[in-house]
Amino acid sequence: MAKTSKTTGAEPPREAVIAAFMALLAEKPLREIGLAEIAEKAGLSLAALRQAFGSKFEIIAAFVKDIDTAVLEGIDADLKDQPVKEKLFDLLMRRLDLLGPHKAAVAALARAARQDGALAMGLNRLAVRSHQWMLAAAGVETGGPGGALKAQGMAAIFARVVRVWLDDDDPALARTMKALDEGLARAGRAAQTLDTVERLTAPLRSLFCAPRSFCPSRGRDERRETRPGSWRGDDFRDPHVTPV
Secondary structure (H helix, E strand, C coil), X not given: CCCCCCCCCCCCHHHHHHHHXXXXXCCCCHHHCCHHHHHHHHCCCHHHHHHHCCCHHHHHHHHHHHHHHHHHHCCCHHHCCCCHHHHHHHHHXXXXXXXXXXXXXXXXXXXXXXXXXHHHHHHHHHHHHHHHHHHHHCCCCCCHHHHHHHHHHXXXXXXXXXXXXXXXXXXXXXXXXXXXXXXXXXXHHHHHHHHHHHHHHHHHHHHXXXXXXXXXCCCHHHHHHCCCCCCCHHHCCCCCCCCC
């Protein structure tokens, strides 16, 4: 059988690749990082890299999944009976703590997303998925259209917090915590409005939208103009959303 790895190594290929990729991303723009370079940095053959990941985006997705998992594993049991806002604040500050060692790489990824619309859309999908898990950990229902809007809104809010965090050199992260607190307060008001709208319109949706195939979808512009809640429309579709 052909050898697929240049290492006998203690570190599994998956973890080695993620570490190598994030180290390279901290040093140079995403577009300048090649697959062969990642393999070399990880101490793997190109074949072993291909076996572990299909693309650079898959490596990013794996990194995000690892951050999600680490946040969820560190849930503070003492916060079980606290308000949702307090739970989310704790979860998202822990997320930033975990991202701390990768701050330069996160900044590079944010710059790349501003220059590449397809990448930005992909990162947004990762961000929404991550924040569905964060909301679930805080006890927030994430099912249905309302849940999807909540996750998208949280992703946009956290992206704004990340932009503050990237420029926050204070070890206490006072500016970052202030931005997160304000964002969560705004999210809470919008979520209450959204829940109310869903509850009041449920009978109508049940009456007029069953079966679903008889309810044509509205256009994208109409959906954007009629989103409920106190967020502005661009709060739900932030072009600079990061997945972290």
